[in-house]
Amino acid sequence: MVHLVIDGKGFQAEEGQNVLEVALENGIEIPHLCYHEQLSPYGGCRLCLVEITRGARTFLSTSCTYPCLEGLVVRTDTPDVLRARRLVLELLMPLAPEAPRLQALARQMGVTETRFASDEEVDDCIRCGLCIRACAELVGAEAITFSGRGERRKVEPPFGEEALNCIGCGACVFLCPTGCLHMEDQDGVRTLDKWKRTLSLKACASCGRRYLPFAQIEFARQKGEDPPAEGWFEFCPDCR
Amino acid sequence: MSKINSVGELAELRAAILDQRDAGRPCITTCLGTGCHAYDSQEVYNAFAGEIHSRDLADKVDLRGSGCHGFCEQGPIVVLSPGEICYCHVQPEDAAEIITETVLKNEVIERLLYRDPVTGRRFEREGEIPFYKHQDRLILGQNRLLDPKNIEDYLALGGYKALAGALAEMTPEDVLEEVKKANLRGRGGGGFPAGIKWETARRAPEKEKYVIVNADEGDPGAYMDRSLLEGNPHLILEGLLIGAYAIGAAEGYLYARQEYPLAVENFTLAVQQAEEYGLLGSDILGTGFAFSVKIKRGAGAFVSGESSALMAAIEGLVGEPRPKHINTAISGLWGKPSNLNNVETWANVPLIIERGAAWFKRIGNERNSGTKIFSLVGKINNTGLVEVPMGTPLRKIIEDIGGGIPGGKKFKAVQTGGPSGGCIPEQYLDTPVDFDCLEELGAMMGSGGMIVMDEDNCIVDVAKYFMHFLKDESCGKCSSCREGTTRMYEILDAITRGEGREGDLELLEELAWVMKNASLCALGSTAANPVLSTLRYFREEYAAHIQEKRCPAKVCPALIRYSIDPEICDGCGRCRRSCPEKAITGELNTPLVIDGALCSRCGICREVCHLEAIVVE
Ligand SMILES: Cc1cc2nc3c(=O)[nH]c(=O)nc-3n(C[C@H](O)[C@H](O)[C@H](O)COP(=O)(O)O)c2cc1C
Ligand code: SF4
Numbered sequence: 001m002v003h004l005v006i007d008g009k010g011f012q013a014e015e016g017q018n019v020l021e022v023a024l025e026n027g028i029e030i031p032h033l034c035y036h037e038q039l040s041p042y043g044g045c046r047l048c049l050v051e052i053t054r055g056a057r058t059f060l061s062t063s064c065t066y067p068c069l070e071g072l073v074v075r076t077d078t079p080d081v082l083r084a085r086r087l088v089l090e091l092l093m094p095l096a097p098e099a100p101r102l103q104a105l106a107r108q109m110g111v112t113e114t115r116f117a118s119d120e121e122v123d124d125c126i127r128c129g130l131c132i133r134a135c136a137e138l139v140g141a142e143a144i145t146f147s148g149r150g151e152r153r154k155v156e157p158p159f160g161e162e163a164l165n166c167i168g169c170g171a172c173v174f175l176c177p178t179g180c181l182h183m184e185d186q187d188g189v190r191t192l193d194k195w196k197r198t199l200s201l202k203a204c205a206s207c208g209r210r211y212l213p214f215a216q217i218e219f220a221r222q223k224g225e226d227p228p229a230e231g232w233f234e235f236c237p238d239c240r
Numbered sequence: 241m242s243k244i245n246s247v248g249e250l251a252e253l254r255a256a257i258l259d260q261r262d263a264g265r266p267c268i269t270t271c272l273g274t275g276c277h278a279y280d281s282q283e284v285y286n287a288f289a290g291e292i293h294s295r296d297l298a299d300k301v302d303l304r305g306s307g308c309h310g311f312c313e314q315g316p317i318v319v320l321s322p323g324e325i326c327y328c329h330v331q332p333e334d335a336a337e338i339i340t341e342t343v344l345k346n347e348v349i350e351r352l353l354y355r356d357p358v359t360g361r362r363f364e365r366e367g368e369i370p371f372y373k374h375q376d377r378l379i380l381g382q383n384r385l386l387d388p389k390n391i392e393d394y395l396a397l398g399g400y401k402a403l404a405g406a407l408a409e410m411t412p413e414d415v416l417e418e419v420k421k422a423n424l425r426g427r428g429g430g431g432f433p434a435g436i437k438w439e440t441a442r443r444a445p446e447k448e449k450y451v452i453v454n455a456d457e458g459d460p461g462a463y464m465d466r467s468l469l470e471g472n473p474h475l476i477l478e479g480l481l482i483g484a485y486a487i488g489a490a491e492g493y494l495y496a497r498q499e500y501p502l503a504v505e506n507f508t509l510a511v512q513q514a515e516e517y518g519l520l521g522s523d524i525l526g527t528g529f530a531f532s533v534k535i536k537r538g539a540g541a542f543v544s545g546e547s548s549a550l551m552a553a554i555e556g557l558v559g560e561p562r563p564k565h566i567n568t569a570i571s572g573l574w575g576k577p578s579n580l581n582n583v584e585t586w587a588n589v590p591l592i593i594e595r596g597a598a599w600f601k602r603i604g605n606e607r608n609s610g611t612k613i614f615s616l617v618g619k620i621n622n623t624g625l626v627e628v629p630m631g632t633p634l635r636k637i638i639e640d641i642g643g644g645i646p647g648g649k650k651f652k653a654v655q656t657g658g659p660s661g662g663c664i665p666e667q668y669l670d671t672p673v674d675f676d677c678l679e680e681l682g683a684m685m686g687s688g689g690m691i692v693m694d695e696d697n698c699i700v701d702v703a704k705y706f707m708h709f710l711k712d713e714s715c716g717k718c719s720s721c722r723e724g725t726t727r728m729y730e731i732l733d734a735i736t737r738g739e740g741r742e743g744d745l746e747l748l749e750e751l752a753w754v755m756k757n758a759s760l761c762a763l764g765s766t767a768a769n770p771v772l773s774t775l776r777y778f779r780e781e782y783a784a785h786i787q788e789k790r791c792p793a794k795v796c797p798a799l800i801r802y803s804i805d806p807e808i809c810d811g812c813g814r815c816r817r818s819c820p821e822k823a824i825t826g827e828l829n830t831p832l833v834i835d836g837a838l839c840s841r842c843g844i845c846r847e848v849c850h851l852e853a854i855v856v857e
């Protein structure tokens with residue numbers, strides 16, 4: 001256990017926990033976009049900035065990547081912190097101008113508009129990497145990665161071709177904070193457009209609805225994950 | 241070669257090598273460094289070899305191919321000893337004459353001597369040439385004296401004496417203390433005291449430790465590390481061995497830039513030779529000290545020179561920066577204590593151990609000991625690699641060593657510290673060049689890039705150039721760095737196109753602030769430096785672009801206009817023929833005119849006009 005101070009209040013934390021996690025657990029709001037409690041911290045969106053005093057040094061850092069250390073003093077609401085977060089959000093907004101989550105954050109943080117224009121080919125992706133980490137760490141499929149440096153960085157299946165490792169589980173779609181990923185089931189086929197992936201779906205033994213990618217069942221089998229019950233995959237969630 | 245089993249045997253071997261060599265025998269040294277190589281110096285070397293062979297001079301004349309001498313612009317460079325006669329721009333055809341006249345008859349060939357572009361004076365000896373005379377080439381100077389592929393050359397010069405001394409007579413703590421006392425500061429950019437980093441790594445509890453050479457050198461135009469690795473690989477290896485001994489590391493890595501095949505080749509060869517001689521391996525010089533080195537080639541990204549990115553790359557991961565709230569000296573490669581230093585930092589170590597910290601501290605100034613190598617490029621007469629004691633005034637480097645600005649142009653600024661360094665204007669030319677003074681001026685030492693600019697350089701254009709580099713080289717992880725550099729570039733680009741707006745400069749400063757405070761690694765946190773330093777010293781030049789839509793240096797195409805002065809033009813038609821846009825019209829032998837709508841402002845007409853009738857406004 002280590003002791004740290006956040007906004008003047010003392011807290012205890014497990015060694016290895018990050019500052020954002022502890023703040024959120026204790027009801028201290030810090031805006032964040034690329035952090036998810038079930039995934040390894042990444043530190044890409046830079047929105048979760050806080051002011052940290054460690055020994056004689058005071059500086060801004062992202063709270064999701066900062067470990068709780070004995071004696072750490074954290075402030076989440078100094079003028080510099082708020083100013084930096086607002087500018088970061090202003091820089092992110094043109095990447096996904098329509099995204100409700102960004103708009104909500106902007107309202108919360110008092111950002112009324114961004115001074116930066118959107119690209120003509122805006123793809124609504126803020127490069128937060130949640131989809132990549134979800135796919136690698138939660139699912140274990142490792143179907144997508146970042147490619148390119150700097151402003152050319154984007155999420156892609158390997159070589160920009162169909163993501164052959166994608167099992168169509170939709171974890172990425174579920175976690176994407178901007179809604180720029182789409183998954184559609186039609187005529188027994190699931191499509192994830194950004195990963196150029198199409199998968200054939202298994203039909204429910206009871207209602208006949210084609211609901212689950214064969215690839216996902218196969219993946220679970222290969223990983224040695226037993227279905228919760230005999231015949232589990234035969235029925236869709238509605239008929240189970 | 242049989243293994244050297246003790247410190248005594250090393251001394252015997254050195255004596256035997258020296259015994260075989262005749263110090264007074266003439267030696268022809270041809271520079272085969274990158275710069276000279278590009279001018280086909282290998283052909284020159286081959287021509288000498290052919291002459292020596294056909295005239296049966298092999299036992300009278302020595303021939304050596306060396307690494308870079310630093311005066312690359314004058315290449316191919318050949319130096320003849322005794323006498324240190326330095327010939328420039330040597331061609332293969334000159335080989336026979338050089339042997340006949342200079343080597344055999346001691347006659348100097350006037351036309352091959354260096355000629356000062358300003359005074360026209362010629363200089364015979366290398367040490368008399370102003371470019372060399374004002375330098376203190378402790379490290380780089382060794383390049384000329386040895387063939388990097390021949391370990392015996394290095395041994396003959398006293399190579400591995402420092403290592404032997406350290407292993408035989410000093411404890412690791414002694415070595416550490418000596419490096420700390422010398423106040424050797426990291427030459428890779430930050431100037432962090434190497435001794436303190438070593439101590440941190442030594443004291444870290446994990447037993448397995450690593451030492452690493454950072455040879456990723458990615459700054460555009462910089463090649464000092466490359467020249468050291470190519471020209472004197474054993475020096476780096478010896479430094480690394482001494483560091484490993486002090487820190488307690490049994491394994492080391494060289495991380496080298498993809499684009500440096502010769503550096504990798506020479507270092508690999510040096511490692512093989514050192515293994516054969518028992519200078520690497522399990523029982524080095526019979527002292528029980530064990531150390532081995534692996535070589536890792538980079539993937540060519542600038543950001544992978546950053547310490548945490550570099551270690552990720554060695555581990556086989558993507559070479560991107562990682563958060564390092566715990567020092568890499570404590571938890572680096574595979575979570576083990578890992579001491580990373582720059583090539584030039586390692587190169588200083590054998591000198592410090594052999595000659596002592598007290599000697600080292602006498603070079604340079606109070607807080608900056610030793611020399612620093614700079615790559616001096618841009619609008620300067622003598623471009624090349626320059627090594628001077630730290631604290632040398634900028635003016636001395638630019639005027640005495642660099643020989644000033646070509647064409648009688650006026651000095652405007654010097655950019656130091658690589659892409660995220662800063663521009664220093666005329667009024668600070670007497671500043672001593674060291675880590676602290678440069679930083680105070682809003683520039684930095686960086687790894688030692690020095691780009692000289694004259695009155696014809698537009699400062700906004702310069703800032704835009706660096707921002708373009710940085711936005712392309714940002715790894716793209718942090719929004720503040722990726723979007724920040726991109727937006728800064730867009731604003732600078734708009735300003736140079738005459739589309740700058742009121743408030744742009746303030747917005748640049750706001751972005752600079754957030755990039756500095758919100759980015760993960762030093763690429764992002766220093767990326768705004770080129771803009772901040774030029775804003776600090778040349779704000780009016782930015783303002784001229786924005787408010788008056790004028791580029792005072794007459795560089796930005798959108799903000800200048802070409803016309804022909806009818807009073808001067810004799811209608812010769814040279815410009816009309818050369819204009820790629822066919823924008824110049826009129827009757828021959830009468831003054832011609834430029835159609836502003838067609839003109840692309842390429843400036844070719846101005847170059848071809850024999851009367852200086854082309855006016856740029
Ligand atoms: C973007 C970036 C690129 C860097 N590239 C290099 C490099 O090419 N060579 C180098 O020695 N240091 C480079 N550094 C500095 C290293 O992170 C590190 O500080 C240095 O290698 C430590 O060695 P030193 O103390 O001997 O200078 C870079 C730093 C950053 C932020
Ligand atoms: S697609 Fe969505 S989850 Fe993936 S990086 Fe982009 S914004 Fe983040």
Ligand code: SF4
Pocket residue numbers: 543560561713714715716717718719721722759760761762763764765
């Ligand atoms: S500051 Fe820039 S280069 Fe460094 S990790 Fe962040 S995005 Fe990558």
Ligand code: FES
Pocket residue numbers: 031032033034035042043044045046047048049062063064065
């Ligand atoms: S949530 Fe911490 S950087 Fe994105």
